[in-house]
Amino acid sequence: MLNASDARPAPGTSGRAPDDRAVAAGRPWGRIVRVAALVVGVALVLAFPTMVPNAYILSAGIVVVSYACTATAWNFMGGFTGYVSLGHAAFFGLGAYGTGLLIRDVGLSSFVAWIVAGALVLLVTIPVGIAALRVRGASFVIVSIAFVLILLLVFQAWGSFTGGSDGLVVPRPFPDLLRPEHHQVFFYLFAALLAVMLVVWWAIDRSRFGTGLKAIREDEDKAQALGIPTRNYKLVAYVVSATFTGLAGGMYALWFGDLDPIFQFSIMLGSYMVLMALLGGVRHLFGPALGALIVGSGLEYFKLEFGDTQLHLVATALLLGLVVLFMPDGIIPAVRALLKRFGPEDSSIREVTAAELLERNRTASHDAPSRDTASTTAAATAPATPTTRQEDGR
Amino acid sequence: MTTAAPPATRNLETVGLTKSFGGVHAVRDATVTFRHGKINALIGPNGSGKTTFFNCVTGMIKPDAGTVTFRGEDITRRAPHKIAQAGIGRSFQLCRIFPRMTVLENMLAAVRRTRRRELLKGARNAEEIDKARALLVRVGIDHLENIEARNLSYGQQKLLELAGVLMGDPDTIMLDEPAGGVNPALVGRIGTLVQELNAEGRTFLVVEHNMEMVMSLSHHVIVFDRGGPIAEGSPAVVQSDPRVLEAYLGV
Ligand SMILES: Nc1ncnc2c1ncn2[C@@H]1O[C@H](COP(=O)(O)OP(=O)(O)OP(=O)(O)O)[C@@H](O)[C@H]1O
Ligand SMILES: [Mg+2]
Numbered sequence: 311m312l313n314a315s316d317a318r319p320a321p322g323t324s325g326r327a328p329d330d331r332a333v334a335a336g337r338p339w340g341r342i343v344r345v346a347a348l349v350v351g352v353a354l355v356l357a358f359p360t361m362v363p364n365a366y367i368l369s370a371g372i373v374v375v376s377y378a379c380t381a382t383a384w385n386f387m388g389g390f391t392g393y394v395s396l397g398h399a400a401f402f403g404l405g406a407y408g409t410g411l412l413i414r415d416v417g418l419s420s421f422v423a424w425i426v427a428g429a430l431v432l433l434v435t436i437p438v439g440i441a442a443l444r445v446r447g448a449s450f451v452i453v454s455i456a457f458v459l460i461l462l463l464v465f466q467a468w469g470s471f472t473g474g475s476d477g478l479v480v481p482r483p484f485p486d487l488l489r490p491e492h493h494q495v496f497f498y499l500f501a502a503l504l505a506v507m508l509v510v511w512w513a514i515d516r517s518r519f520g521t522g523l524k525a526i527r528e529d530e531d532k533a534q535a536l537g538i539p540t541r542n543y544k545l546v547a548y549v550v551s552a553t554f555t556g557l558a559g560g561m562y563a564l565w566f567g568d569l570d571p572i573f574q575f576s577i578m579l580g581s582y583m584v585l586m587a588l589l590g591g592v593r594h595l596f597g598p599a600l601g602a603l604i605v606g607s608g609l610e611y612f613k614l615e616f617g618d619t620q621l622h623l624v625a626t627a628l629l630l631g632l633v634v635l636f637m638p639d640g641i642i643p644a645v646r647a648l649l650k651r652f653g654p655e656d657s658s659i660r661e662v663t664a665a666e667l668l669e670r671n672r673t674a675s676h677d678a679p680s681r682d683t684a685s686t687t688a689a690a691t692a693p694a695t696p697t698t699r700q701e702d703g704r
Numbered sequence: 705m706t707t708a709a710p711p712a713t714r715n716l717e718t719v720g721l722t723k724s725f726g727g728v729h730a731v732r733d734a735t736v737t738f739r740h741g742k743i744n745a746l747i748g749p750n751g752s753g754k755t756t757f758f759n760c761v762t763g764m765i766k767p768d769a770g771t772v773t774f775r776g777e778d779i780t781r782r783a784p785h786k787i788a789q790a791g792i793g794r795s796f797q798l799c800r801i802f803p804r805m806t807v808l809e810n811m812l813a814a815v816r817r818t819r820r821r822e823l824l825k826g827a828r829n830a831e832e833i834d835k836a837r838a839l840l841v842r843v844g845i846d847h848l849e850n851i852e853a854r855n856l857s858y859g860q861q862k863l864l865e866l867a868g869v870l871m872g873d874p875d876t877i878m879l880d881e882p883a884g885g886v887n888p889a890l891v892g893r894i895g896t897l898v899q900e901l902n903a904e905g906r907t908f909l910v911v912e913h914n915m916e917m918v919m920s921l922s923h924h925v926i927v928f929d930r931g932g933p934i935a936e937g938s939p940a941v942v943q944s945d946p947r948v949l950e951a952y953l954g955v
Contacts (some may be wrong), residue, residue: 405727422766424799467778485887513824514824514829516826516828517823517824517825517826518815518818518823518825518826518827519818519823519824519829520822520827521809521812522813524805524809524813525802525805525813528802528804529801529802529803529804531764531784531800531801532796532801533800533802534764534783534785535762535764535784535785535787535788535796535800536788536793536813536869536871537785537789537796537815537816537817537872538785538813539783540785541783541786560867571862577744605774
């Protein structure tokens with residue numbers, strides 16, 4: 311697939327050959343659509359609590375936004391570096407229990423406890439990351455699962471401290487608020503946390519650091535051979551990802567008020583993060599949030615309709631399989647490709663570049679040394695520098 | 705590190721470099737000195753340890769024994785990115801690029817060193833884009849800058865890899881079979897590029913099986929057999945060395 315239309319000409323540099331001008335011509339539309347979609351999206355999120363018919367739907371909305379937070383947090387690691395962690399629930403649980411225990415045992419006020427718990431997750435993640443990031447691929451997945459399972463066992467067994475399977479009750483931060491208002495406040499708190507994450511993800515995505523992370527995702531050895539300090543880059547991404555996941559967990563503790571190791575340190579939660587991010591598209595800012603919207607709504611709907619069956623697990627597994635098989639890049643690129651097929655400006659960009667590529671290939675194959683037509687064809691089709699444009703044949 | 709010769713004349717040197725995989729002695733006690741400012745060729749039969757030697761020098765593989773020095777400084781067992789930042793660029797035998805990045809993004813990812821306070825600076829910085837474009841023009845694939853690298857032909861990918869290496873302004877460039885798998889016209893083009901870049905003062909270490917290229921290009925040839933050097937000298941001298949003929953032809 312050609313990707314020319316994704317690239318933007320840099321400000322301050324003169325336009326390049328045909329492709330750039332085409333991109334520039336198609337750009338205002340893309341930008342307008344994007345800004346409009348963003349405004350509508352933000353407005354919908356802000357208006358949601360006032361539009362819902364009852365507190366139940368509102369709390370389902372909170373669950374969805376908290377999923378969006380965890381999936382976006384996961385994507386700092388999974389999306390940028392390609393390291394798939396199935397055990398990110400570990401950081402969610404640590405953030406949640408950290409917040410709860412700091413309130414209960416240390417007597418910190420709710421939001422101070424939340425921030426301190428986030429900082430603790432950050433500190434814990436450094437040694438964990440150093441150890442876990444020594445391995446890649448499937449081994450990393452397994453290490454990440456092992457980590458969350460260990461924490462699950464510890465938090466279940468150490469009942470005197472964590473409450474074990476009886477759970478840990480976290481005092482509410484706003485005891486005076488009624489249930490609907492409590493939900494409303496937390497919906498906005500989660501949305502604000504999500505907004506912060508999205509801004510940070512966006513900033514990294516366009517930065518040199520982000521480019522280095524993406525190089526690691528593409529080919530880690532090559533990245534290192536080019537001078538990118540891959541170990542430190544990965545570690546920073548891991549710590550940022552874990553810390554945001556921990557903050558989401560802490561927020562959840564403050565909202566929900568009741569923690570159980572089996573839910574907080576669950577492989578399922580970690581799998582949801584992966585599924586949501588993959589479904590929406592890990593290369594895209596809003597991919598994980600979109601995935602969370604779809605999967606989260608689905609899960610809440612299943613719970614409402616069918617109660618506590620395991621049906622939603624089957625549905626989740628099916629969805630994961632379908633995504634991996636048919637939409638490895640997620641919904642956003644799939645939809646974009648679909649729109650491109652109908653959008654006039656964008657399709658013309660594709661045609662220009664595709665035609666050019668075709669021409670290049672034709673020229674290249676004619677340039678094979680055995681063909682004596684080579685020089686004339688090259689001279690006729692290659693515009694500026696025929697000498698440098700002959701040699702890209704296989 | 706004592707510096708016997710003036711630093712300006714010293715480039716890469718290895719002493720007793722050794723690496724085995726299980727029972728296979730891939731590199732065995734290799735003591736090699738490459739000529740600074742020259743095009744050095746490293747030749748030898750398949751499996752003679754050339755790529756493993758490259759990997760040991762660039763830190764991709766930790767050698768079992770021996771030392772690697774670069775301009776008189778010990779770089780043995782340093783991390784690959786440190787060695788790259790010290791000014792050694794390399795290509796891979798099976799050309800490696802970032803397949804799902806565009807050609808231009810590939811170039812921008814190859815900036816040699818990013819200072820800590822610049823980490824969050826935008827990656828699409830005008831100065832670096834200009835530099836990247838100039839290099840793409842130089843290798844002849846500037847018209848492809850917005851194409852995802854995986855869509856390039858193999859020859860184009862090799863040119864992109866070379867351009868990416870040049871993005872980091874390395875003083876010493878190690879190429880593992882630059883002419884492998886590309887058509888003769890491109891071989892000529894790559895050869896010319898190497899000569900031009902060498903004329904600008906860059907030292908080259910080229911592993912190559914294409915003898916025509918090796919003999920026409922290089923100033924100094926080192927012949928590997930079974931993990932270590934068996935002969936070295938000017939192309940003419942090496943060509944008539946009986947040990948080389950034996951290693952290559954089995955006579
Ligand atoms: N990672 C590895 N694991 C095990 N054996 C290896 C490994 N890498 C190389 N070898 C072995 O080491 C020896 C040297 O291999 P190397 O790739 O360095 O040779 P080469 O000179 O580059 O060959 P070619 O000209 O075919 O590229 C070979 O016998 C090879 O099988
Ligand atoms: Mg080799």
